[in-house]
Structures are given as C-alpha cells and as structure tokens.
Amino acid sequence: MLDSDLAVLYGVETKVLLQAVKRNIDRFPSDFMFQLDNKEFAALRSQNVTSKTEGRGGRRTPPYVFSEQGVAMLATVL
Numbered sequence: 298m299l300d301s302d303l304a305v306l307y308g309v310e311t312k313v314l315l316q317a318v319k320r321n322i323d324r325f326p327s328d329f330m331f332q333l334d335n336k337e338f339a340a341l342r343s344q345n346v347t348s349k350t351e352g353r354g355g356r357r358t359p360p361y362v363f364s365e366q367g368v369a370m371l372a373t374v375l
Contacts, residue, residue: 298368300361307375314375315361321374329367333359 304311318325333341338359363371 298363300363301356303363303368303371307372309375314371317374318361318371324370324374325367328364329370330361330363332361335359 298306300314301311304314307314318330341360
C-alpha cells in the first residue's frame, strides 16, 4: 500500500507517518517497505489523473510502498 493511503487509513498526515517510519527505520527492512524509483513514480502519476488541490503543488518525492508485514509494523510505531 502507498504511504498516502496508509496515512488516510490511520488518520494522520503522510508527513507524520513518514517521520514515524524514519524514527524506527531499523524495524522496516527492504521486504517491508521500499520507495518507488522516478520511473515508477512517473507511471503512477500518469495513471492517476486528478486535478491539483488549490494552493498545493502535489507530491514532489516518490512515495513509499509497504508490504503486508510493513503495514503491520507501521501500526506498532504509530
């Protein structure tokens, strides 16, 4: 699942979710979480045709993706 989707699910901002992950990075091995590369990020953006929210420029960095185990671990650090 994408970090932004999980942030909505847990009722926090994406920024808060990623701060929690970075504070506990040793709990998230590469099979729990990884960041999309720029090519994958561009492909994801091209699939989601949405207008910008007024006053916001949209996401600037590729999102993190969490596996099932990563989602479970995220629940323990939030």
